[in-house]
Amino acid sequence: xxxxxxxxxxxxxxxxxxxxxxxxxxxxxxxxxxxxxxxxxxxxxxxxxxxxxxxxxxxxxxxxxxxxxxxxxxxxxxxxxxxxxxxxxxxxxxxxxxxxxxxxxxxxxxxxxx
Amino acid sequence: xxxxxxxxxxxxxxxxxxxxxxxxxxxxxxxxxxxxxxxxxxxxxxxxxxxxxxxxxxxxxxxxxxxxxxxxxxxxxxxxxxxxxxxxxxxxxxxxxxxxxxxxxxxxxxxxxxx
Numbered sequence: 001x002x003x004x005x006x007x008x009x010x011x012x013x014x015x016x017x018x019x020x021x022x023x024x025x026x027x028x029x030x031x032x033x034x035x036x037x038x039x040x041x042x043x044x045x046x047x048x049x050x051x052x053x054x055x056x057x058x059x060x061x062x063x064x065x066x067x068x069x070x071x072x073x074x075x076x077x078x079x080x081x082x083x084x085x086x087x088x089x090x091x092x093x094x095x096x097x098x099x100x101x102x103x104x105x106x107x108x109x110x111x112x113x114x
Numbered sequence: 115x116x117x118x119x120x121x122x123x124x125x126x127x128x129x130x131x132x133x134x135x136x137x138x139x140x141x142x143x144x145x146x147x148x149x150x151x152x153x154x155x156x157x158x159x160x161x162x163x164x165x166x167x168x169x170x171x172x173x174x175x176x177x178x179x180x181x182x183x184x185x186x187x188x189x190x191x192x193x194x195x196x197x198x199x200x201x202x203x204x205x206x207x208x209x210x211x212x213x214x215x216x217x218x219x220x221x222x223x224x225x226x227x228x229x
Contacts, residue, residue, distance in 0.1 A: 033217075045217070092157050094217075103148065105157030110155075
């Protein structure tokens with residue numbers, strides 16, 4: 001199993017500012033995933049972060065808006081840049097899920113942009 | 115890419131009754147199908163999963179069935195309890211080559227168990 005600590009758990013931010021979300025895993029993992037969950041919606045993958053390489057972004061998400069760092073095998077950050085109210089969502093980091101293994105999720109960061 | 119449809123979006127049942135949530139997927143290469151429960155203010159947690167070489171799996175009050183030919187799978191909760199109230203997500207996993215993979219989630223079902 002994996003225990004994921006994500007912070008902050010919630011934040012209220014002014015539009016135009018940026019917020020960096022941290023994700024710490026209690027074991028070394030190759031791939032870490034960042035998801036967005038808009039109010040009442042499902043999880044949408046933003047990007048996959050591999051240690052030692054650039055993150056891979058899904059359609060509709062770009063590095064300038066959601067820069068990701070992956071400095072080592074247990075840690076990653078997601079920055080939400082130049083925020084607007086449309087960025088108000090829950091952001092989740094995740095590990096695992098490959099080869100039929102369980103995926104684990106952090107508790108999420110509830111972001112409100114005003 | 116994979117597309118996962120989930121129904122119903124909301125479901126209310128009386129305590130003690132059964133609840134069934136259904137999902138379909140589009141990519142015949144998908145071979146792992148987990149179900150997640152998300153309680154308010156928490157991240158999703160795996161409750162049961164099934165692999166494509168298995169037709170049914172049961173864990174106490176929870177069971178999942180898979181029909182690979184029809185590309186659909188279902189979650190069954192029997193003897194529902196108020197603590198089963200949550201949002202449930204189905205998912206399918208597909209491999210993109212070179213060791214990469216991606217979970218695609220359904221839109222979720224909000225289950226309410228009425229005492």
